Amino acid sequence: MIKKFLLLEDFISKEALSGILLFLATVAAVIVANSSLGQAYYDLWHMQLGMTLGEKSISMSLTYWIDDGLMALFFLMVGLEIKREMVIGELSSVSKAAFPIIAAIGGMVVPALIYVALNTDNPLGFGIPMATDIAFALGILMLLGTRVNPALKLFLVALAVVDDLGAVLVVATVYTSEIKVEYFLHAGVTYALIWLLNYLGVKKLLPYLILGIFLWIFIHEIGIHATIAGVLLAFAIPISSKMNEDRFIEKTRNSLDKFERNIDDVPILNHHQINALEKIAHSYDKVQNPLVKLEHNLHGLSAFFIMPLFAFSNAGVLIDFSTISANMMIVLGVVLGLILGKPIGIFGFTFLATKIGIIKKPDDISWYDVVAVGFLGGIGFTMSIFITHLAFTDETVIAAVKLGVFAASFIAAIIGVILIMLKKKA
Incomplete structure (x- = not known):
């Protein structure tokens, strides 16, 4: 809430x-x-x-x-x-x-x-x-x-x-302007692929956005x-x-503990601490x-x-x-x-x-x-x-x-x- x-x-x-x-x-x-x-x-x-x-041009x-x-x-x-x-x-x-x-x-x-x-x-x-x-x-x-x-x-x-x-x-x-029916198939296939990503559990946004660009192009060509x-x-x-909150808390605590255990006198992060931070960033992205x-x-x-x-x-x-x-x-x-x-x-x-x-x-x-x-x-x-x-x-x-x-x-x-x-x- x-x-x-x-x-x-x-x-x-x-x-x-x-x-x-x-x-x-x-x-x-x-x-x-x-x-x-x-x-x-x-x-x-x-x-x-x-x-x-190539031979295709877009000008507005x-x-x-x-x-x-x-x-x-x-x-x-x-x-x-x-x-x-x-x-x-x-x-x-x-x-x-x-x-x-x-x-x-x-x-x-x-x-x-x-x-x-x-x-x-x-x-x-x-x-x-x-x-x-x-x-x-x-x-x-x-x-x-x-x-x-x-x-x-x-x-x-x-x-x-x-x-x-x-x-x-x-x-x-x-x-809408004049409808070009032939582009409906292109738009439909593209949108089906976007939903397929959802069905397969893809959480990364980039594949959705790339297909979204093609969806925009095809819908524009349709006339809608x-x-x-x-x-x-x-x-x-x-x-x-992709990761629930409890799992995020658990993994982040483990990474923070590892970060703390590897504190030394050198004024830069060591590879153990960098690895711990990367794991936290990975978990942050997934949660x-x-x-x-x-x-x-x-x-x-x-x-x-x-x-x-x-x-x-x-x-x-x-x-x-x-x-x-x-x-x-x-x-x-x-x-x-x-x-x-x-x-x-x-x-x-x-x-x-x-x-x-x-x-x-x-x-x-x-x-x-x-x-x-x-x-x-x-x-x-x-x-x-x-x-x-x-x-x-x-x-x-x-x-x-x-x-x-x-x-x-x-x-x-x-x-x-x-x-x-x-x-x-x-």
């Missing part, structure tokens, strides 16, 4: 700091895009980068390398988080998972319905207001400090994990968004370690859970490099309100979906499901807390922008939607913070 708590605390602290970096990267992108450096900013992200291997703009390549690592981490929560976390039992699952479903369905109701002739953007940016939301909760009920953080994490799973399914099934390869790979990463190890290594990279870089490369938009007026219904669908759809869906679905006896509200959070979290769930930002680029190709529409996402996320955050602070005062 203590290990689970420490894992969650580490996750929350990194996500919170990542939220602050995302905000700074976003502000910087908007400032640069609207300055004299604006054209250079856009030229940079549209610069073509590629490689050639820098933005696409970030959105399709680096974001695959982000989605790998998301997949690892989902699997961890389903195996040992807040989604590991029906009783714990039911409430945040229903909340997340409501928080996805209602915003999507609001968007579609306002854009019956162009419904493809329905996935934009469905998303929740956990980094921003947790960052706000952490900045509020002791004003926040700790149970709210757990609820928000569980809700956001289910929300991420929903976003993954939408990206995989809706936002390549970031899905990250999630598929994550589900196949083993969670159990680690592959899934948790990979998630830990990716979390810092994702939180402090990939996501801020994604924000800086994608958030730069010219502040031109004429684009909003030209795409008013699309923007309105996104804004109302995030500001109203999220809290209505999260509160409404859980309240109704509780009343008819399908689920039970946790005792350590109130309905007032659920509403506050509902508004924080309206902070779409990163995933909303990501889906915007998949849903639309017209740059003016994308620019208008981004401004709508910024405004809606800001308003939702302010309302959520006010609600939490008012409760603390009461």
Whole structure:
């Protein structure tokens, strides 16, 4: 139980700091895009980068390398988080998972319905207001400090994990280009080999990651968004370690005893001590859970490099309100979906499901807390922008939607913070 708590605390602290970096990267992108450096900013992200291997060449703009390549690592981490929560976390039992699952479903369905109701002739953007940016939301909760009920953080994490799973399914099934069926066999064989490694008890991460690269290539060639390869790979990463904790303690103690017995007056380690340290390092490698190890290594990279870089490369938009007026219904669908759809869906679905006896509200959070979290769930930002680029190709529409996402996320955050602070005062 203590290990689970420490894992969650580490996750929350990194996500919170990542939220602050995302905000700074976003502000910087908007400032640069609207300055004299604006054209250079856009030229940079549209610069073509590629490689050639024999007769095969791959070339994409820098933005696409970030959105399709680096974001695959982000989605790998998301997949690892989902699997961890389903195996040992807040989604590991029906009783714990039911409430945040229903909340997340409501928080996805209602915003999507609001968007579609306002854009019956162009419904493809329905996935934009469905998303929740956990980094921003947790960052706000952490900045509020002791004003926040700790149970709210757990609820928000569980809700956001289910929300991420929903976003993954939408990206995989809706936002795809022309499907090239011939590559399904390549991807299927590669994924089968990855699961074979799992079945054979392989705990080393390198073979999984090498095959994961080929899986990314084949899925990209199919026409499905390549970031899905990250999630598929994550589900196949083993969670159990090669050595249990008791065996690790026993072997480490023996090695430490050997290290101590061979202490001498020479100011460098002798070969007996070096051998003991190598055995400790070997045991240390074997006792680690592959899934948790990979998630830990990716979390810092994702939180402090990939996501801020994604924000800086994608958030730069010219502040031109004429684009909003030209795409008013699309923007309105996104804004109302995030500001109203999220809290209505999260509160409404859980309240109704509780009343008819399908689920039970946790005792350590109130309905007032659920509403506050509902508004924080309206902070779409990163995933909303990501889906915007998949849903639309017209740059003016994308620019208008981004401004709508910024405004809606800001308003939702302010309302959520006010609600939490008012409760603390009461």
